[in-house]
Amino acid sequence: xxxxxxxxxxxxxxxxxPTFWLVVFFLIPLSLLWLFSFGEKEGITGINISxxxxxxxxxxxxxxxxxxxxxxxxxxxxxxxxxxxAFPVAIAIVFAPPKARLWxxxxxxxxxxxxxxxxxxxxxxxxxxxxxxxxxxxxxxxHANSFLTLIGLGSYNLLGADFEPLGMLYNNTAVLIGLVYxxxxxxxxxxxxxxxxxxxxxxxxxxxxxxxxxxxxxSIIIPLALPGIASGIIITFIPAMGSYLTPDLLGGTDSxxxxxVIERQFKSANDWPFGAALxxxxxxxxxxxxxLRAVLAxxxxxxxxxx
Amino acid sequence: xxxxxxPFKRNTPTNPAGPLDYYRKLWLRLTVLGTLFFLYAxxxxxxAFSFNDSRRNIVWRGFTWKYYEKAWANDxxxxxxxxxxxxxxxxxxxxxxLGALSAYVMWRFKFPFKAAYEGGMALxxxxxxxxxxxxxxxxxxxxxxxxxxxxxxxxxxxxxxxxAFSFPFAAIVIRARLETFNTELSESxxxxxxxxxxxFKDIIVPHMKPGLIAGALLSFxxxxxxxxxxxxxxxxxxxxFPVKIYSMVRFSVTPEVNAASTVLIGLTLILTxxxxxxxxxxxxxxxx
Numbered sequence: 001x002x003x004x005x006x007x008x009x010x011x012x013x014x015x016x017x018p019t020f021w022l023v024v025f026f027l028i029p030l031s032l033l034w035l036f037s038f039g040e041k042e043g044i045t046g047i048n049i050s051x052x053x054x055x056x057x058x059x060x061x062x063x064x065x066x067x068x069x070x071x072x073x074x075x076x077x078x079x080x081x082x083x084x085x086a087f088p089v090a091i092a093i094v095f096a097p098p099k100a101r102l103w104x105x106x107x108x109x110x111x112x113x114x115x116x117x118x119x120x121x122x123x124x125x126x127x128x129x130x131x132x133x134x135x136x137x138x139x140x141x142x143h144a145n146s147f148l149t150l151i152g153l154g155s156y157n158l159l160g161a162d163f164e165p166l167g168m169l170y171n172n173t174a175v176l177i178g179l180v181y182x183x184x185x186x187x188x189x190x191x192x193x194x195x196x197x198x199x200x201x202x203x204x205x206x207x208x209x210x211x212x213x214x215x216x217x218x219s220i221i222i223p224l225a226l227p228g229i230a231s232g233i234i235i236t237f238i239p240a241m242g243s244y245l246t247p248d249l250l251g252g253t254d255s256x257x258x259x260x261v262i263e264r265q266f267k268s269a270n271d272w273p274f275g276a277a278l279x280x281x282x283x284x285x286x287x288x289x290x291x292l293r294a295v296l297a298x299x300x301x302x303x304x305x306x307x
Numbered sequence: 308x309x310x311x312x313x314p315f316k317r318n319t320p321t322n323p324a325g326p327l328d329y330y331r332k333l334w335l336r337l338t339v340l341g342t343l344f345f346l347y348a349x350x351x352x353x354x355a356f357s358f359n360d361s362r363r364n365i366v367w368r369g370f371t372w373k374y375y376e377k378a379w380a381n382d383x384x385x386x387x388x389x390x391x392x393x394x395x396x397x398x399x400x401x402x403x404x405l406g407a408l409s410a411y412v413m414w415r416f417k418f419p420f421k422a423a424y425e426g427g428m429a430l431x432x433x434x435x436x437x438x439x440x441x442x443x444x445x446x447x448x449x450x451x452x453x454x455x456x457x458x459x460x461x462x463x464x465x466x467x468x469x470x471a472f473s474f475p476f477a478a479i480v481i482r483a484r485l486e487t488f489n490t491e492l493s494e495s496x497x498x499x500x501x502x503x504x505x506x507f508k509d510i511i512v513p514h515m516k517p518g519l520i521a522g523a524l525l526s527f528x529x530x531x532x533x534x535x536x537x538x539x540x541x542x543x544x545x546x547x548f549p550v551k552i553y554s555m556v557r558f559s560v561t562p563e564v565n566a567a568s569t570v571l572i573g574l575t576l577i578l579t580x581x582x583x584x585x586x587x588x589x590x591x592x593x594x595x
Contacts, residue, residue, distance in 0.1 A: 011412065030442045085338070094329075095329040096330040108343075115575070118572060121568060125565075132352055203327060242438070279438040283434055
């Protein structure tokens with residue numbers, strides 16, 4: 001690596017353009033938002049930067065604290081479900097034959113590359129009242145009913161007089177399904193990376209010494225894969241908490257998450273300083289998570305890092 | 308290629324399973340299959356019903372192209388599609404150039420506050436999309452960015468924001484490629500009298516090429532897939548594909564949306580396949 005001093009012209013030629021773009025079209029907008037968060041609304045469009053903490057204290061209102069708590073809770077549940085589902089998947093992929101492993105990894109990653117909006121829309125089509133899931137349930141219901149009629153129980157209406165489609169959309173469950181659907185690959189990849197690095201002779205030794213699968217999993221796999229688990233938890237939790245589209249399209253009136261409130265401040269409610277303060281609270285939580293991940297990775301000596 | 312037909316059946320009858328053959332455990336396979344079903348069934352359903360000859364979108368009534376024709380004839384949808392492709396194309400060009408330059412700087416030079424600089428470059432990748440979206444919205448409103456320009460300048464705000472979040476991604480991919488560069492090559496070129504610029508142009512850029520292509524495909528896909536940042540930076544008169552689909556989805560599920568989505572999925576798949584082919588030449592895992 002060269003010192004920039006010895007190659008000044010080459011350094012500046014390469015340094016200037018990307019730095020300009022980052023500063024002008026990213027850091028300045030972010031700083032502007034930060035300034036707004038200490039301001040107050042003046043008239044319809046004016047913002048007076050008065051260095052007040054009013055906007056942040058407004059965020060402590062039980063209503064908004066509740067929405068923050070809800071976002072954290074939804075992100076927590078999403079992370080938990082993803083962890084439970086992704087762990088066996090990651091184990092199966094790690095121990096698969098090399099070629100199948102590559103294909104399975106590809107299949108897990110591929111949805112990442114598909115437009116988030118389209119994936120959410122695909123979920124809507126499946127979950128809505130007249131969607132495929134209800135269609136399947138109705139089919140089951142019909143057959144169960146004819147079976148009951150066949151064995152002479154048809155007149156009791158054991159399954160109800162008519163098939164009632166499940167209302168699976170526009171509620172918290174739908175948001176949770178959507179969040180898991182979107183974030184599952186975020187969890188599989190770091191777990192896969194951690195398990196792939198794991199020295200298998202430890203597991204063999206554990207089996208040789210008489211431990212079963214459960215014991216080996218608890219005492220060998222989990223402790224050794226801990227950095228990967230921590231990494232997976234954090235990189236699933238952070239984007240899940242800041243989700244905008246999923247709660248917006250799949251959720252009902254009580255499924256608002258923090259990003260939806262921020263959006264409302266900037267669009268319909270037109271209260272930019274408050275929206276800016278909420279954005280920065282969300283960002284601080286994100287930075288806290290990332291710092292935690294860095295500390296954990298450092299303490300373990302090897303990062304469960306995957307980019 | 309026999310494993311492709313049924314990767315789960317291989318060798319099972321002959322070799323007894325060892326303790327580490329977790330891949331052969333039935334419940335693990337079922338979990339994998341179930342997960343893949345969960346991930347792909349909605350998308351497969353969406354694609355299948357874009358060809359279904361029924362508006363109700365639920366029972367198969369025969370194959371048809373008519374929703375593709377309808378989507379094709381839908382002017383605002385086509386304009387939105389064209390706008391999105393324009394944005395993605397311009398974003399790709401800028402993101403690759405800026406990404407290559409910043410990757411080069413971070414790979415080659417030591418300079419003061421380098422760690423902070425690298426952190427700043429990672430920032431657009433890690434902050435929540437919504438925060439970047441509203442920051443860009445506030446910025447363009449504050450500087451009074453004109454919204455009534457003609458094509459393609461009416462897309463400038465969105466494109467600028469897209470470049471800002473995609474060039475750091477391109478930089479990561481390109482820098483990974485640069486790490487494999489043998490510096491003896493550039494040193495001997497300089498010994499033979501090549502100027503700094505000649506070394507960059509004739510030795511480093513050719514070496515970067517797979518990284519540049521992978522970075523380009525990544526930026527294109529990122530730009531095409533983005534909804535949140537586009538949503539906040541698009542002016543009242545600019546329509547992009549995700550924003551258009553968003554407004555259609557809010558009203559109802561229609562086969563036209565399925566058809567348009569299928570086209571976009573197909574486009575993304577082709578680009579991903581290309582990127583993977585190029586990356587596999589470098590024997591790298593297809594992980595981004």
